[in-house]
Amino acid sequence: MSTDNDTRETTDGFHLVLDALKLNGLDTIFALPGIPITDLTRMAQREGLRVISFRHEQHAGNAAAAAGYLTGKPGICLTVSAPGFLNGLTALANATTNCFPMILISGSSEREIVDLQQGDYEEMDQLAIAKPLCKAAYRVLHAEDIGVGIARAIRSAVSGRPGGVYLDLPAKLFAQTMDAEAGRRSLIKVVDPAPRQLPAPDAVQRALDLLKTAKRPLILLGKGASYARADDEIRALVEKTGIPYLPMSMAKGLLPDTHEQSASAARSYVLEQADVVMLVGARLNWLLSHGKGKTWGAGHGPKQFIQIDISPTEMDSNVRIDAPVVGDIGSCVAALLAGIGSQWPKPPAEWTSAVSERRTKNIAKMAETLAKDPKPMNFHSALNVVRDIVKANPDAMLVNEGANALDFTRSIVDMYKPRKRLDVGTWGVMGIGMGFAVAAAVESGQPVIAIEGDSAFGFSGMEVETICRYNLPVCVVIFNNNGVYRGTDVNPKGGPDVAPTVFVKDARYEKLMEAFGGVGVYATTPAELRSGMEEAIRSRRPTLINAVIDETAGTESGRITSLNPAAALKK
Numbered sequence: 382m383s384t385d386n387d388t389r390e391t392t393d394g395f396h397l398v399l400d401a402l403k404l405n406g407l408d409t410i411f412a413l414p415g416i417p418i419t420d421l422t423r424m425a426q427r428e429g430l431r432v433i434s435f436r437h438e439q440h441a442g443n444a445a446a447a448a449g450y451l452t453g454k455p456g457i458c459l460t461v462s463a464p465g466f467l468n469g470l471t472a473l474a475n476a477t478t479n480c481f482p483m484i485l486i487s488g489s490s491e492r493e494i495v496d497l498q499q500g501d502y503e504e505m506d507q508l509a510i511a512k513p514l515c516k517a518a519y520r521v522l523h524a525e526d527i528g529v530g531i532a533r534a535i536r537s538a539v540s541g542r543p544g545g546v547y548l549d550l551p552a553k554l555f556a557q558t559m560d561a562e563a564g565r566r567s568l569i570k571v572v573d574p575a576p577r578q579l580p581a582p583d584a585v586q587r588a589l590d591l592l593k594t595a596k597r598p599l600i601l602l603g604k605g606a607s608y609a610r611a612d613d614e615i616r617a618l619v620e621k622t623g624i625p626y627l628p629m630s631m632a633k634g635l636l637p638d639t640h641e642q643s644a645s646a647a648r649s650y651v652l653e654q655a656d657v658v659m660l661v662g663a664r665l666n667w668l669l670s671h672g673k674g675k676t677w678g679a680g681h682g683p684k685q686f687i688q689i690d691i692s693p694t695e696m697d698s699n700v701r702i703d704a705p706v707v708g709d710i711g712s713c714v715a716a717l718l719a720g721i722g723s724q725w726p727k728p729p730a731e732w733t734s735a736v737s738e739r740r741t742k743n744i745a746k747m748a749e750t751l752a753k754d755p756k757p758m759n760f761h762s763a764l765n766v767v768r769d770i771v772k773a774n775p776d777a778m779l780v781n782e783g784a785n786a787l788d789f790t791r792s793i794v795d796m797y798k799p800r801k802r803l804d805v806g807t808w809g810v811m812g813i814g815m816g817f818a819v820a821a822a823v824e825s826g827q828p829v830i831a832i833e834g835d836s837a838f839g840f841s842g843m844e845v846e847t848i849c850r851y852n853l854p855v856c857v858v859i860f861n862n863n864g865v866y867r868g869t870d871v872n873p874k875g876g877p878d879v880a881p882t883v884f885v886k887d888a889r890y891e892k893l894m895e896a897f898g899g900v901g902v903y904a905t906t907p908a909e910l911r912s913g914m915e916e917a918i919r920s921r922r923p924t925l926i927n928a929v930i931d932e933t934a935g936t937e938s939g940r941i942t943s944l945n946p947a948a949a950l951k952k
């Protein structure tokens with residue numbers, strides 16, 4: 382059996398899994414132990430892997446997904462069978478939707494019993510359940526196939542469009558033994574797991590030809606562009622063409638939000654007016670109103686789209702793509718840059734000055750709002766503080782979830798560096814907060830600021846214990862407005878139950894952090910919030926600031942009120 386060095390003669394499933402991960406540079410596991418993987422977590426730690434143990438699998442899964450996005454290597458989540466697996470599955474599906482590479486490794490029960498449905502401990506056909514919710518799903522039945530299983534999982538997670546992969550490891554596999562040397566030879570160090578995919582030269586030329594005809598061009602950067610790690614090339618593309626750009630939420634900071642070509646403060650104007658739009662790693666899904674309708678200036682004349690994406694089937698998903706450029710974003714942008722050369726004509730000044738005029742006006746208007754000091758504190762006056770703190774700490778990671786707490790933060794807090802912002806992503810899902818915060822701290826070593834709606838925080842709140850246990854430099858700021866969207870709803874029947882969107886008023890969330898040895902701060906003014914955040918960043922101690930926000934300040938669903946179906950009967 383195993384020893385500390387390579388002299389062992391026999392190996393087993395446990396060690397082969399760990400050796401295969403290590404061989405591929407996967408050195409961190411986000412886990413929750415139990416049958417049959419408890420020993421795997423212990424052995425992983427003994428073998429020098431970092432094991433971050435969570436209180437609920439969904440957050441371990443979210444951490445793995447965020448780690449995948451931040452490192453470009455698949456994040457590893459390890460769970461027990463059936464219920465543990467299901468708890469992790471939400472994160473796996475969310476990772477796949479967000480195109481974050483992760484591998485959910487789950488122990489499972491005995492195949493023979495599961496397949497005959499004879500009622501095993503935690504019986505469930507996990508592979509079948511996982512399959513439609515992720516990019517690929519594999520099961521390994523024999524120790525000698527572990528190397529191949531992990532190699533396939535890695536390739537599936539990171540090549541092409543990244544996503545979630547499920548790897549099913551039945552309990553019996555772990556105890557299987559084989560000759561150590563044969564075991565070593567069975568492992569695969571994956572060569573070039575995410576191969577470059579070069580765009581076709583004629584596709585690049587078509588895109589450039591179209592871009593050249595534009596009178597009101599716009600570049601739209603998505604989180605695919607951030608993930609691509611082609612930061613310098615993307616910046617060069619924006620600056621050499623002189624085209625205004627809009628970053629999607631997680632592309633903020635790819636270029637600093639203060640960049641003069643950023644059209645964020647003139648978003649509705651540019652979406653409505655642009656005639657040629659170049660999408661870089663951004664999908665025309667609901668977050669972009671599917672590329673059509675009022676947002677896109679229906680009636681303002683036709684729009685033409687250039688789309689850069691690694692997935693050919695993304696093209697025409699919602700509207701016609703006039704110039705598809707399929708390949709990895711780094712290669713596509715490099716090819717476009719080569720074609721652009723140094724003589725590229727700037728967009729008509731009429732367009733760029735119209736954009737910048739609106740931008741200046743809106744920024745000034747926002748500055749006025751931010752300068753106000755209402756009592757009680759509202760989203761704006763609180764975010765004015767967060768904005769300053771992020772500006773002073775541009776390397777800090779920002780995690781963000783909620784409705785109003787999300788939307789206001791996204792528009793008010795400027796980001797200065799790529800891949801610093803992690804949020805609810807494509808699904809707008811609540812519950813990513815503490816899992817993402819843990820991964821951000823573990824993978825970057827930087828201070829993490831998590832701006833959380835009070836409802837949003839509740840989904841993963843117990844992981845503050847995890848944050849304290851690993852002593853992570855996470856500063857959680859809860860925007861506490863007593864509920865979902867607002868704290869002001871009342872029960873129309875007047876009974877003892879409060880309205881469905883309302884929580885316990887003036888809840889003392891900071892005491893949760895104190896319970897585990899972290900720092901709790903109760904902040905009712907911007908000054909208290911500022912000193913709490915400054916101290917958290919300076920000390921790197923786990924901190925939770927309960928920022929009390931005017932309970933009337935929010936709007937229904939934040940910025941997406943219109944997605945709520947309207948009742949036909951108004952009563």
Ligand SMILES: Cc1ncc(C[n+]2csc(CCOP(=O)(O)OP(=O)(O)O)c2C)c(N)n1
Pocket residue numbers: 782783784785786787809810811812833834835836837838860862864865866867935939
């Ligand atoms: C998993 C999941 N469940 C429910 C929702 C619906 N939802 C959207 S935002 C939100 C919470 C908003 O309240 P809060 O986090 O307090 O933010 P606020 O608007 O009050 O700042 C909920 C429950 C969701 N997006 N995801």
Ligand SMILES: [Mg+2]
Pocket residue numbers: 834835836860861862863864865866867
């Ligand atoms: Mg709230």
